């Protein structure tokens with residue numbers, strides 16, 4: 001844990017100007033699996049060690065079915081409750097089904113809804129989880145059971161808390177589920193910057209897609225991002241931004257082939273968060289994917305995102 005020492009010193013000096021959403025129940029036993037469930041707890045523990053006070057963490061409740069039904073079909077909810085999934089559905093989900101997995105999925109959606117609400121209140125909120133962007137209305141895909149971000153955006157809209165929501169998806173993988181769900185809704189804008197020659201094979205159009213290729217690195221990534229921000233914020237004028245700060249564009253990720261350094265990922269976070277906050281737009285932040293060979297690297301990247309959010313909040317608010 002020595003490698004987090006710089007971050008921890010940074011955190012200690014200042015109080016946090018926003019809330020974290022986290023539960024000790026952000027855990028499910030997946031057996032031998034590339035998905036590092038442990039990272040949620042590791043990020044939480046690193047924040048505690050840096051003396052972020054317990055009162056800065058808010059405990060989520062599982063999402064209610066009526067909220068999930070804003071996006072998902074009742075048939076799919078029933079399948080997830082009962083475990084009545086076909087072999088091919090389990091293969092597409094790429095996670096072993098268990099009752100615990102279903103509980104985990106319901107809780108994460110509750111966490112993402114709470115994060116959206118807290119971001120609207122404080123300007124920024126960070127979910128120590130979330131960003132399951134491959135889930136579709138009637139099935140799960142690629143480690144994603146429910147599309148937590150689409151559900152939260154839809155709920156905020158239905159409750160009149162926002163007019164327009166924007167998803168800024170900087171996970172390595174294209175946000176196929178989110179793009180599909182929001183494609184017909186003029187109040188939802190989806191931006192995805194991702195590796196083209198990677199999962200998912202089919203990439204439904206986002207409002208704006210930026211496709212990069214194996215081997216593309218810091219410069220290409222950051223210049224592509226700068227072409228779009230803050231312009232897209234100014235044009236679409238969202239009332240809330242859902243930022244998927246995936247750690248998987250990292251150069252040592254097991255599932256990705258982009259060559260981004262940790263410093264570039266931090267600059268990416270700065271562009272997305274700072275340009276939004278300069279315009280007084282609230283940002284709900286989600287950790288999303290991250291499969292570095294060393295889980296500590298994934299945790300460091302997530303902590304860097306939090307550090308950037310803290311710096312930006314202190315600078316502007």
Ligand SMILES: [Zn+2]
Pocket residue numbers: 171172173246248289290
């Ligand atoms: Zn990913």
